[in-house]
Structures are given as C-alpha cells and as structure tokens.
Amino acid sequence: MLGIDLGLETFATIAYPDGTIEKVRALEPLKPSLRALRRSHRKLARRKEDSNNRARARRDLGRRHRWLANIRKDFLHQVSHRITASAEVIQVEDVSLKGWQRMWAKKR
Secondary structure, three states: OOEEOOOOOOOOEEEEOOOEEEEOOOOOOOOHHHHHHHHHHHHHHHHHHHHHHHHHHHHHHHHHHHHHHHHHHHHHHHHHHHHHHHHHOEEEEEOOOHHHHHOOOOOO
C-alpha cells in the first residue's frame, strides 16, 4: 500500500509501506524557456500576414510549445511509472481539481 499527497511546495509526497517518505519536486520547464517563448511570439507578431517568414515563425513557436509539452508529459510518465511499479494498492487524497488548475496553471 502506498499513499500520495499532492502539495504546493512539492509536486507529490509519497509514503511507502516501509515508512520512508519521498518528496517529488515539481518540474518547471516553463521558467527557463520563457525568454525564448517571448522572443518567438514577438517574431511571429512582427511578420507580415500570409508570408513564408510568418509561417516559419509560427512553426518555430509551435515547436517550442510542443517541446515544453513533451517535457511535462515525460515527467508525469516517469513519476506515475515509479509509483505503479512500487505498489499494488495506491491511495491518493481527494482534492478540488478546479483549485489546483488555477494554482498550477503557469507551472504546467
């Protein structure tokens, strides 16, 4: 049996049956790449409508967003795999998802 507590300071606190507690830090891939995202948005905004350069800038911006999304998905996959591989029964606290979406909106 394994218990999981989601929190603000850490992404999750996992209590294992042997009494050990693991704190999983939240991954924040957006912070280091905000500058590059802003630059890509500005480049796109400055391009002329229906031009090849605008299409190229739009592809670049989409590539950056996809890269960030993949980092987040990989983090969630690694954490969930580690949890499911280590226990047969998992208990998770009941939380308000609407509130969590507002708090973690920029950290996703």
